[in-house]
Each structure stands twice: as structure tokens, then as C-alpha cells.
Amino acid sequence: MEKFNDIYQRAVSRKGSEEMLQALLSNPLDDADIAKMHDDLWLEEFTRKVFQSGFYWSVINNKWAGFRDVFWDFSVEKLLMMPPDMLEQKASDERIVRNFKKVQTIPENAYMIHEVAEKHGSFSQFIADWPTDNIIGLWAYLKKHGARLGGNTGPYALRALGKDTFLLSRDVEAYLRAHELIDGGLQTKKSLQAAQDFFNELQQQSGYSLQALSQLVAYGVGDNRVGVATR
Structure with a gap:
């Protein structure tokens, strides 16, 4: 080597x-700075990377203001209370890229973030505490417990928000x-x-x-x- x-x-x-x-x-950011992040930021970045996969990133970025409007700025709390029929309505909104399977990942990943926060104080604290000498373990966790966060999607989201990977x-x-x-x-x-x-x-x-x-x-x-x- x-x-x-x-x-x-x-x-x-x-x-x-x-x-x-x-x-x-x-x-990357310091762990202390990551721990201070609002958990909604993680849902937003996971969603961005899920939609960027297979698309030109510029297309998704150009529509991102629409995504934020449609999904209440990616509020985990609000999205967890959203009824299923409303999700279908939002998935057909022209302000976003209308891909229902990818839209489905939003409440699913919101639930993962909520579950982790219940156990660790916040999802951001959970990410901050994860040891980087086993960062692939965090990749595996996101793949197993999240929606469409396997492959490079989860790692790219971590990098985007400052986790060392x-x-x-x-x-x-x-x-x-x-x-x-x-x-x-x-x-x-x-x-x-x-x-x-x-x-x-x-x-x-x-x-x-x-x-x-x-x-x-x-x-x-x-x-x-x-x-x-x-x-």
C-alpha cells in the first residue's frame, strides 16, 4: 500500500x-457544530440526494425552492402527521420533480430521523457521535433504516452536511x-x-x-x- x-x-x-x-x-465540520444542527436539515439533504440520484443535479437544485414549499421546509414533525392521501397530492405538484417512489422516501426518512432522535436526543447528535474510523457502519445504518440511502446517496448527504467521510x-x-x-x-x-x-x-x-x-x-x-x- x-x-x-x-x-x-x-x-x-x-x-x-x-x-x-x-x-x-x-x-468537515467539528462534531460539536454537527450536533447543533436542526434535524430537519438531515431530512432535506437526504431528500435532495435521493432525487439527485439518476437526475441532473442542476435540475433538482433549480426546483429546490419548490420542494421546500411543498414539503413544509422538510419539517420532520409536520411530515410525520401528514395523511397518506396528502402525500399523493404533493407527489403530483408541478413545483417538484414528480416521482412518487422517491417522494415516498420523505415520510419514511422523517420517521427514521424521529426514531433516532427519541433514543439519542437528536439525529444530529447521533451523527456527531458516530466514530469516523467506522464511517462505513454509519453508511450501513442509513441503508438499513432509511429509504434509498444506500450506495453513494447516504455518504454524499453526510459529506454535504459536514460529517467526516x-x-x-x-x-x-x-x-x-x-x-x-x-x-x-x-x-x-x-x-x-x-x-x-x-x-x-x-x-x-x-x-x-x-x-x-x-x-x-x-x-x-x-x-x-x-x-x-x-x-
Whole structure:
């Protein structure tokens, strides 16, 4: 397995300089900040990522104000009291992307968030407390207890709201396969654990977040789009 410095130096070389690479990296929120989030934000982001899956993200983003109007700003409390026939009405509203199966995930994920909050004080606290050295365990929890949150959907939602996680993007997957760290299916328990072990090792070597580390891996392979000008 490559050492952190090998990966870092390759990314520096591809991006032109250490300054340019560092400008591309980002870090997650602190656990304390995540714990302060309103739980409704999680339902909103889960829903956004569910709808973005299989669609152009720009289409969903352009309609997002309509989604927020139709679904009461993703209020978990209000959505849990919504009768089934009202859900059908909302699913046909022209202000949103009318996909009833995806709309059904909204009350289902609202219920998951509510159930977790009952046990842990808030869903945000639950997310904040989850150890990142087993982030794939959180992915598995969302897949099992949520609706349509498997694959990359759950991880991308976590990343969007600041939870430290690596992502199995195409570039990261290509790296893991090229270095024979995974084989077979990407979402098998064996592959997921191998990816977790790899990023845990890099984190121990570097002190970087999982988020920054997966970005570094991706910047070292695939298309080399720099996109940052030196000032």
C-alpha cells in the first residue's frame, strides 16, 4: 500500500503546486457544530440526494425552492402527521420533480430521523457521535433504516452536511482497484472494510480528515482539472 506522502506528492505534482492543491482541499465540520444542527436539515439533504440520484443535479437544485414549499421546509414533525392521501397530492405538484417512489422516501426518512432522535436526543447528535474510523457502519445504518440511502446517496448527504467521510467516487474506486485494495463489487462488506482500513491508515500517517484524504486520492488520478490560479 502506498504511503500518505506518495499520494500527497503525486497530487501536488498534478495540481501544479502545494498551494494549488491545498486550495482544493476541504475539511468537515467539528462534531460539536454537527450536533447543533436542526434535524430537519438531515431530512432535506437526504431528500435532495435521493432525487439527485439518476437526475441532473442542476435540475433538482433549480426546483429546490419548490420542494421546500411543498414539503413544509422538510419539517420532520409536520411530515410525520401528514395523511397518506396528502402525500399523493404533493407527489403530483408541478413545483417538484414528480416521482412518487422517491417522494415516498420523505415520510419514511422523517420517521427514521424521529426514531433516532427519541433514543439519542437528536439525529444530529447521533451523527456527531458516530466514530469516523467506522464511517462505513454509519453508511450501513442509513441503508438499513432509511429509504434509498444506500450506495453513494447516504455518504454524499453526510459529506454535504459536514460529517467526516471518504467517498467512493469513480476516481477513488479506480485508485483502490488499481492498487488491488479492493476487487469484486464496490459495495460488498469486504470492499467497504478494505476502503475503511485504507483511509484509517492514511489518517494515522497524516492527521488529515477522511474528507481531505479522499480528495487527495482523487486528485492524484483521473482527469487533471486544476481550476485554481496562483495569485
